[in-house]
Amino acid sequence: EVQLVESGGGLVKPGGSLRLSCAASGFTFSSYSMNWVRQAPGKGLEWVSSISSSSSYIYYADSVKGRFTISRDNAKNSLYLQMNSLRAEDTAVYYCARDVPRITGNFDYWGQGTLVTVSS
Amino acid sequence: EIVLTQSPATLSLSPGERATLSCRASQSVSSYLAWYQQKPGQAPRLLIYDASNRATGIPARFSGSGSGTDFTLTISSLEPEDFAVYYCQQRSNWEYTFGQGTKLEIK
Numbered sequence: 001e002v003q004l005v006e007s008g009g010g011l012v013k014p015g016g017s018l019r020l021s022c023a024a025s026g027f028t029f030s031s032y033s034m035n036w037v038r039q040a041p042g043k044g045l046e047w048v049s050s051i052s053s054s055s056s057y058i059y060y061a062d063s064v065k066g067r068f069t070i071s072r073d074n075a076k077n078s079l080y081l082q083m084n085s086l087r088a089e090d091t092a093v094y095y096c097a098r099d100v101p102r103i104t105g106n107f108d109y110w111g112q113g114t115l116v117t118v119s120s
Numbered sequence: 121e122i123v124l125t126q127s128p129a130t131l132s133l134s135p136g137e138r139a140t141l142s143c144r145a146s147q148s149v150s151s152y153l154a155w156y157q158q159k160p161g162q163a164p165r166l167l168i169y170d171a172s173n174r175a176t177g178i179p180a181r182f183s184g185s186g187s188g189t190d191f192t193l194t195i196s197s198l199e200p201e202d203f204a205v206y207y208c209q210q211r212s213n214w215e216y217t218f219g220q221g222t223k224l225e226i227k
Contacts, residue, residue: 037164045156045164045207047216059214062121095163103169105211106154108176110163 002026002109004096009114016086016118022079022096022111030054030074033099035107036081038092038116048094049081050105064090086118122146124208124219132227139195141222143208148188152212155184155193158221159204167206168193198224 008020022034036048049070050059058070069082079096093115097107123146133139143153151171156164166175168184171191181196195202203226208219 044221045158045209045218047209047218050214050216061215100166100169100175103211105152105214105216106166106169106209107156107164108166110165112163 002098004098004109004111006094006096006111006114009094009116011117011119012086013120014087014118017082017084018086018116020081020083020094020096020114020116024077024079024096024098027098029072029077032101033057033104034072034079035097035099036070036079037095037097037107037110038090039095039113040089040092043092046092050099051079083116086116088118090116091118092116121215122149122210122212122217124210124217126206126208126219126222128222129220130223130225132225133198134227135198135200137198139193139198139202139224141193141195141206141224143186143191143193143219145189145191145210145212149210149212151187152210153184153186153191154209154211155182156207156209157202157204158207164207195224200226 003025005023035050051070067085071080093113095113096111098109100106100108155168158164172184
C-alpha cells in the first residue's frame with residue numbers, strides 16, 4: 001500500500017525557517033517524481049515544488065522561489081522541503097504528492113498533510 | 121502562468137442527478153488537464169488525468185472531456201459520497217496550476 005506521511009509542520013515566526021519531511025513507503029520511491037502542494041486555510045490548492053526521481057530536475061512556484069528548497073534522499077525514501085524567510089501567506093497545510101506513473105505533473109497519491117502556521 | 125477558471129463556483133444538485141463542471145484555461149493546455157475531488161479534512165483524490173482518463177479505482181460515473189482551453193467533468197448520476205469540492209489542474213508547463221474549485225453541494 002502506498003503511504004506518504006508528512007511531518008515537521010508547526011508554528012513559526014515571520015522570517016523563520018522550517019523543514020518538512022515526507023516519508024514514503026509501499027512503492028519504489030526512487031522511480032517517481034515527487035511534489036509539494038499547499039492549501040491555505042479555507043482556500044484552494046497551490047502547487048509549490050517538484051523534483052524528479054534522480055533530483056536532476058527541480059521546479060518551484062514563483063511565490064516560493066529563492067526561499068524554499070526541495071530535496072530528496074532515495075536511500076531513505078524521503079522527500080524534504082526546506083522553507084526559509086517564511087511569511088504569513090505561507091500559512092497552509094502542506095501535502096507531499098507522488099506523480100502518476102509516467103505522467104509528470106499529475107498527482108495520484110497524497111499524504112495527509114502537515115500544517116505550517118506563520119505568525120508572530 | 122496559466123490561469124484555470126472553474127464554473128460554477130457552487131453547484132446544488134440532488135443525488136441521482138447529472139453534474140457538469142467546467143474548467144477554462146487562459147491558454148491552450150492541450151489535453152494536460154486533470155480533475156481532483158476533495159472532501160473536508162481530507163487530501164485531494166485524483167479522478168481524471170489527461171482530460172479523459174480515469175485514475176485507478178475511479179467509478180465509471182466520472183468522465184472527463186475537452187481539449188485546448190475548455191474542459192468538462194461529468195458525474196452521470198450523483199451518489200451521496202460525490203458531494204465535495206472539485207479542482208481542475210494543468211500540467212501543460214512545469215508551473216502547474218489549479219483552478220479555484222467548484223463546490224458540489226446537496227440541494
